[in-house]
Amino acid sequence: MTFPDRLEVPREVLEIARVLEEAGHEAWCVGGALRDTLLGDPHSDFDLATSARPEDVQRLFRRTAAIGVEHGTVGVIDRTRVLHEVTTFRRDVATDGRHAVVEYGASLEEDLARRDFTINAIAYRPLNGEWRDLHGGQRDLESGVVRAVGDPAARFREDYLRILRAIRFAARFGFAIDPATWQAARAAADGLGRLSAERVRDEWFKGLRTARDLETLVRLWRESGAAAVWLHGLRHEGEGVVPPAERSPPPRDPVLLTALLSDDPGDLLRRLRASNAEIARAEAVARGPAEPAAADEISVRRWLATVGSAADDLVALVRLRGRAESAPWIGTAAKIRERGDPLTRSDLAVTGRDLEALGLSGKRIGETLAVLLDRVLQDPSANTRERLLAIAREDR
Numbered sequence: 001m002t003f004p005d006r007l008e009v010p011r012e013v014l015e016i017a018r019v020l021e022e023a024g025h026e027a028w029c030v031g032g033a034l035r036d037t038l039l040g041d042p043h044s045d046f047d048l049a050t051s052a053r054p055e056d057v058q059r060l061f062r063r064t065a066a067i068g069v070e071h072g073t074v075g076v077i078d079r080t081r082v083l084h085e086v087t088t089f090r091r092d093v094a095t096d097g098r099h100a101v102v103e104y105g106a107s108l109e110e111d112l113a114r115r116d117f118t119i120n121a122i123a124y125r126p127l128n129g130e131w132r133d134l135h136g137g138q139r140d141l142e143s144g145v146v147r148a149v150g151d152p153a154a155r156f157r158e159d160y161l162r163i164l165r166a167i168r169f170a171a172r173f174g175f176a177i178d179p180a181t182w183q184a185a186r187a188a189a190d191g192l193g194r195l196s197a198e199r200v201r202d203e204w205f206k207g208l209r210t211a212r213d214l215e216t217l218v219r220l221w222r223e224s225g226a227a228a229v230w231l232h233g234l235r236h237e238g239e240g241v242v243p244p245a246e247r248s249p250p251p252r253d254p255v256l257l258t259a260l261l262s263d264d265p266g267d268l269l270r271r272l273r274a275s276n277a278e279i280a281r282a283e284a285v286a287r288g289p290a291e292p293a294a295a296d297e298i299s300v301r302r303w304l305a306t307v308g309s310a311a312d313d314l315v316a317l318v319r320l321r322g323r324a325e326s327a328p329w330i331g332t333a334a335k336i337r338e339r340g341d342p343l344t345r346s347d348l349a350v351t352g353r354d355l356e357a358l359g360l361s362g363k364r365i366g367e368t369l370a371v372l373l374d375r376v377l378q379d380p381s382a383n384t385r386e387r388l389l390a391i392a393r394e395d396r
């Protein structure tokens with residue numbers, strides 16, 4: 001792969017670069033957009049790196065947003081109200097494995113040297129078509145290698161998240177991880193425990209969403225030692241738990257995949273500080289039952305009533321496992337839901353109040369509603385006021 005003479009850069013980005021350059025600053029495209037474009041994967045987020053200070057950037061553009069001024073990033077809002085990140089060249093003055101203290105007044109070379117991997121450390125100056133590739137990013141893109149910029153052990157100690165990023169990029173592009181980089185990543189994996197759960201969760205979810213094949217992603221998390229630190233209860237390989245790519249094409253659902261890959265997904269997601277809704281979803285899936293006792297309508301209605309809103313997730317899991325063909329109940333469930341058969345107490349043609357009017361009170365009301373629902377699950381045509389009141393009277 002050779003660098004093209006000119007790279008197609010979105011017009012608005014070019015315009016921002018022009019304003020910066022005309023004010024006497026350098027403006028370079030950097031990061032993921034260049035990498036993805038060179039790989040033939042169109043990308044819209046072209047980030048700019050500049051010699052201008054954040055306050056210069058804020059002064060030069062009419063509309064800006066202070067999205068990360070403390071680390072040098074100003075959002076420039078273009079005419080179409082799209083935000084573009086413009087980040088001042090930085091050098092690290094202190095790192096602790098989680099955060100970096102940065103300083104401005106750095107050169108492009110210094111800014112590229114603090115980036116994580118060679119494939120992420122290429123720069124292109126859109127105004128004159130100049131390329132800067134000081135770490136062999138082009139070569140590594142061509143041969144498909146994720147390689148740390150500089151001394152890999154030192155780079156992982158500066159920020160342990162880079163271990164997870166290396167895994168994510170390798171799984172996403174089907175790249176190999178350079179042996180020295182991989183060795184250093186494995187040696188540093190214990191340091192992953194110092195990261196915040198939120199950053200780890202973002203990486204895990206992004207990895208699940210973007211990996212070309214999930215098996216590689218899971219294998220690398222495991223082999224690096226990252227899974228042992230953060231993904232407790234991850235299922236073991238050889239059980240065929242990882243769906244092949246064709247069964248899990250993007251867009252993928254990271255919560256569902258976590259439920260598929262883990263013995264106790266609620267616990268795993270709680271450790272990763274996922275949202276309460278995500279944790280509840282994973283717990284409902286784990287609770288099951290994973291499928292109805294049989295494929296007849298009564299069994300399937302009972303199952304739908306038990307699992308409630310987890311039904312779609314449980315069906316999706318059967319598909320991901322490649323077992324949909326031997327699960328005739330999936331068709332039965334679809335028919336039942338299409339017909340709108342009553343499945344919950346609130347679908348019943350009578351309410352607790354109606355039962356009170358019959359003289360029932362307290363616990364008896366709940367028990368009677370359960371009896372009525374079970375009758376209706378067996379025979380949806382029983383869901384009329386008269387029939388249910390008659391049953392309730394008998395049951396009294």
Ligand code: ATP
Pocket residue numbers: 030031032033114115116117120121159161162
């Ligand atoms: P994508 O957004 O597709 O996941 P990306 O490479 O754009 O990939 P970002 O997290 O958006 O990733 O970061 C933009 C750039 O900033 C990266 O390409 C890399 O040069 C640099 N970078 C990001 N995170 C780190 C890090 N932890 N250590 C060093 N450099 C980093």
Ligand code: MG
Pocket residue numbers: 031032033045
């Ligand atoms: Mg990005």
